[in-house]
Each structure stands twice: as structure tokens, then as C-alpha cells.
Amino acid sequence: MTRDSGGYDEGYSSSDCFWGRSPGSLVKSFLEEHPDVRGIRVLDLGCGEGKNAAAFAQCGASVTAVDCSAKAIENGQRSFPDPRIEWLVLDGKAYLTRDELFDVIVLYGLAHCLSSSEEISSLIQTALLRTRLGGYHFLVSFNDGPHDLSAHPNFSPTLLAHSFYVEQYEGHTVLAESDSIIHETHPHNNIPHFHSLTRLVVKKVR
Template identity: 30%
Template sequence: MALKTNYEKWYETEDYFWGTEPAQLCYELVKLVPPGKGVKVLDIGCGEGKDAVFMAKQGYEVYAFDITTNGISKTRKMAKENNVEINAFVADINDFRINEEFDIIYSTGTIQYLEDDKIDGFFEKVKNMTRPGGVNWFNVFVDKPFIPLPPDWDEGEKMWRTGKLFSYYPDWKFERVDETIFVCHSSGVPHVHCMDVLVARKYPKEIITVEDLNE
């Protein structure tokens, strides 16, 4: 089946389309779930690996996938150059299968590639794959009547309705709920995005008591 993304082409060059510095979200995640032996992370739509490599360098056990073979080759190359190991593989967010549990599952700039009929199942899957006490960190571009479609909007991408992302986590604790409007320089043409961000934690207990909070 033909890829519904231009990233395979955009990742063909030697240099890194997204650079090599980790996103701010990685520093946030390190504070929320500190690294340690056996603490597992999944990066969904890892691109060329800058965030996955950073997380591996912190000491997490990292799994990462992207639909592009060029992105995964570059992720493996960056991991090797940084002397870390990553379980990096090619997969589609719409039908990936991993028989593992994670303490952190995150994805930046990618869940808008979910097909409409795959969204509910995706959240059920990632929530089930998260260990109690673990977190999910997701962002997604949302539609606003006052913001034009970006010039590099990809074939498989879909704008989400504001707040939809948050609606999948009523049974988890919200660590951060946010909506931001910002300028993006991808493709070399500055443009505006609106993005919803959710960081939610799977509560480690079935029932919370007064004593739990007084501890």
C-alpha cells in the first residue's frame, strides 16, 4: 500500500530534518517517570530518533517505531553513534502490535495520522499497554477557523477537534492539559499551528483513600 506521508522522502538526506536535539517533552517525562532499570518507553512516530535516543541515554529501555524506513535507519544510526540500544522498527500507527508493557508511551506530531476508525482502538491499546503509575504524553494538531492549513500538511494527516484527545482519558489523572498556538518553521515556510497536549497518568490504585493522600 502506498505511504500516506512525504516523510520517507524528507528523511532521505544525510542531515536530520528535525535536528538532533530532543523535544522539551523528554525533560518533562524524565521528571514524571524517572529512568531506572527496566523502566520502559515507547516512542510512536519517532521520526529520525532524536527523542528516542535522548531517552535511551537517560537509561530507559526504549522501543520506537515510525512508518518510514529512512526514519528508522537514521534512528538506528543515531543510537549507534551515541552508544545506546533502541528497539527501533518500521510500523504503522494504525495497526502496530507490541507485546510489551510500558511506563511511558508518547508520541509527538503523529497521532493525526490515525485513520478515523482506528482512533478508539488506538487509545484502548496504548492505555492497556501502560503500567499502573505510568504516563501517556500525546499532542495533536487541532482545527481552528482562524488558522489556515499549513503549507506542508501531509496526505495522511487529519486535523482533530479541540478537546477530543482529552476525552479518551476520563479514568486517568491529568498531569497536563494544554492548548497552544505557535509558529512552526518546518518546510522553510513559517506557519501557525494550534495544538492540544495531554499528559495523563494511569492511577496506580483502584481506589484512592484519605490515608493515601495524607501519606
């Protein structure tokens, strides 16, 4: 499903917790407003080492954390040993072929790893089918704004307009939306760089 790992396995191998332990900003804000999520099912698709999965689990949710990188899952199981998290080494799109429903689906950093707009649209629409009415999507993806990919020399992400992602959720309620640039440095190479990001929180209403 992905064209390239983006060099993340190298990072996972060189760091115990490559992405850190704090959840993404959208997940953090949601859990501050909804600190008790006992009884809900969460799917963290393309979970990396599972910092978002762990945040939901710590608040009581039952979480399935899926990533195609065995090393990422290994790090996650070691860093976040929570019995409420089911860890799976599996392609994200393949997982969505299962006939299961979730209250929350987290799509952090997965969409831009796919090879085309058609694949990305299919991923989002299938994820919507696997989401209960009234459930939520948390989507974060590179978009077609400015990028410095010097820290990822072998990675060629699919860069689509911010509006493309918003349009995928036509007919649903967009609760939070931003198009911004982030600056970061990864621990395995210490190269400062930046990315343009789309961030969305969406409630399924139909």
C-alpha cells in the same frame, strides 16, 4: 494506517536529522524531573528519527522506537546509535497488537495521521492497555484549531477538538495539558507555517 506520509520522507531524505536532536517539550520537562529512568520500558510510537527515544535512552531507559518510514529509522539509527534503543520499521497500530507492557508510551505526531476519530480513539485505548498501571502517556497531536498546511501540500491530517483528546483519558490523571499554536520551518523546504497542537501528559491510574 496513515493516509499520507505528509511529505516527511522527502524531508528525511534531504536532512540527516529532520526533527532535530532535542526532545519534545513534554519529554524534556519529564526527564528534567526524572533524570534517572533506568529499569523502565518506553515505547516511542511514530518515533520519526527518534529524538524522544534517544532522550529516554540517554537517561537509562530501554526503548522501542517504531515508525512506518524506513528512511526515518535509518536516520535515527545513524543520529542516535544507542544500544538501549530497538529500532523497528512497522505500522504503529500493528505494533500494539503485541502483548507487551510499557511504563511510558510516547505518541508524538501520530494520532492526526490516522484516517478517522474512531481510529485515533482505538489507537489511544489500545495504547492504554499496553501501559502498566502508574505509567505515562505523552501525546502531541494537531487539533482543529488554525493551521497553515502550505509546507505539507499533499497532507490531509485528521483535525479533532482538543477536548476529544482529553476525553480519551477520562478516569486517568492528566498531569499536563495545553492547546496552543506553534510556528515552525522544516529544513527541506524552508516554508514558515503554523499548527494548532494538543499536548498531554497522562498517568494511567486504572
